[in-house]
Amino acid sequence: MILTLGLVAFTGLSGPAHAADCFADYKAKQDNPLRLHYGVAEVRGPCSPQAARAELTQRLGAKGWTLLTIVSVFGPEGLAQRRDSAGSNFLRF
Secondary structure, three states: OHHHHHHHHHHHHHHHHHHHHOEEEEEEEEOOOOEEEEEEEEOOOOOOHHHHHHHHHHHHHOOOOEEEEEEEEEOHHHHHHHHHHHHHHEOOO
C-alpha cells in the first residue's frame, strides 16, 4: 500500500517536468523607436501555438514588447538550430 502511494505521488510529480520541454520561437516589436526581434522562449503551459501566444503576449508585454507572431512550437531538439538566430533573445523572456 505504501509503495503504491509512493509510486502514485512520484508519477504525479514527474508530469509537469514534461511541460518544460516545450519552446516557441516568435517575433516581437517595440515602438518609439521601432525595434524588432526574433526570440526563443520556454513555454510553461500546454505545448501549443495558442498557449504559447497567450503566455508570451503577457510575458513580453510586461517588458514593453508586443508579440507579432508565434513562428513555431517545438521540443528541446530544436533549440540548438535556433540559438544563433535568436542571439541575446534566446530564452530571455
